[in-house]
Amino acid sequence: MKHFLNTQDWSRAELDAVLADAARFKQQKFGDALKGKGIALVFFNPSLRTRTSFELGAFQLGGHAVVLQPGKDAWPIEFKVGTVMDGEAEEHIAEVARVLSRYVDMIGVRAFPKFIDWREDRQDTVLKAFAQYATVPVINMETITHPCQELAHALALQERFGTSDLRGKKYVLTWTYHPKALNTAVANSALTIATRMGMDVTLLCPTEDYVLDERYMDWGRTNVAENGGSLTVSHDIDSAYAGADVVYAKSWGALPYFGRWELEKPIRDQYKHFIVDERKMALTNNGVFSHCLPLRRNVKATDAVMDSPNCIAIDEAENRLHVQKAVMAALASQ
Numbered sequence: 001m002k003h004f005l006n007t008q009d010w011s012r013a014e015l016d017a018v019l020a021d022a023a024r025f026k027q028q029k030f031g032d033a034l035k036g037k038g039i040a041l042v043f044f045n046p047s048l049r050t051r052t053s054f055e056l057g058a059f060q061l062g063g064h065a066v067v068l069q070p071g072k073d074a075w076p077i078e079f080k081v082g083t084v085m086d087g088e089a090e091e092h093i094a095e096v097a098r099v100l101s102r103y104v105d106m107i108g109v110r111a112f113p114k115f116i117d118w119r120e121d122r123q124d125t126v127l128k129a130f131a132q133y134a135t136v137p138v139i140n141m142e143t144i145t146h147p148c149q150e151l152a153h154a155l156a157l158q159e160r161f162g163t164s165d166l167r168g169k170k171y172v173l174t175w176t177y178h179p180k181a182l183n184t185a186v187a188n189s190a191l192t193i194a195t196r197m198g199m200d201v202t203l204l205c206p207t208e209d210y211v212l213d214e215r216y217m218d219w220g221r222t223n224v225a226e227n228g229g230s231l232t233v234s235h236d237i238d239s240a241y242a243g244a245d246v247v248y249a250k251s252w253g254a255l256p257y258f259g260r261w262e263l264e265k266p267i268r269d270q271y272k273h274f275i276v277d278e279r280k281m282a283l284t285n286n287g288v289f290s291h292c293l294p295l296r297r298n299v300k301a302t303d304a305v306m307d308s309p310n311c312i313a314i315d316e317a318e319n320r321l322h323v324q325k326a327v328m329a330a331l332a333s334q
Helices: 012-027 049-060 093-103 125-133 147-161 185-196 214-227 237-241 261-274 313-332
Strands: 038-043 064-068 106-110 138-140 170-175 200-204 230-234 246-250 288-290
Touching (some): 147 288, 147 313
Parallel strands (some): 170 246
16 A cells, blocks of 8 residues: 655656646546545644645545544544553544544645654654554645645646756755744755756755755755756855756754754844845746745745746645645555
């Protein structure tokens, strides 16, 4: 049984097939690939695009989605093995995942890090526990990576450049300022898919403290070895933007300061000039700009950049619907 926990777990041929199916679903909205099937969407965190696109995607393919929010409209869940459950949690993941597996054909999970201890968060405990105990496929709806966003981003780039072959494109993944430290999930995933597609990837961030976890840097280096392209780290804004074909923006917290965010705050406040603006985009090769959304205008990117015809953020957001339908269809056909 195959899960969809990370794109790195799937072969390049499998990812290409999903993207091709997503493009077809975009042309033909309705189908029966999920006829008579159900998916439980388990949200430990808020959602706009993810919930809407998964619910509609299941419906449009003839399936049915059930949304659950543990601690709100479902019982709080315990994930540790061997714990004495005398706290808030009412039931254990060992029962939750197996019971849901008797009802539905797939389970989607959205569970952000706790932002206290990166050594613990990087274990991806909630997602892995669902995958361990479930007897149906599990889909990552964003934890410490965001593979559905990766595919939507890749499809948007393929559409904009008119080809599925993105090799040779200069791709800049740039850190941007945000008043709060955010999850590294989308940055981890952008680095993963860009290197998987053989692009020349530059990770632009203020200092070494903002370089991504070594697991994802290693994935990037592995992808470069297998698919071509390159991976470099830069702290120089102008040289990174120069000649770029793609600029992808995201804010994230510096891993060395995990759980000590009050110490990181004055550091990140020094780098508000990493905002994506017209001057920087003018350095690119008429490059496209995107972001996973939500985006704080005039903090992460200016109005002019967001409203430019080179901005494909809305296209990428739409593609969440199509790629998720393709993922669900692929898992349902096992």
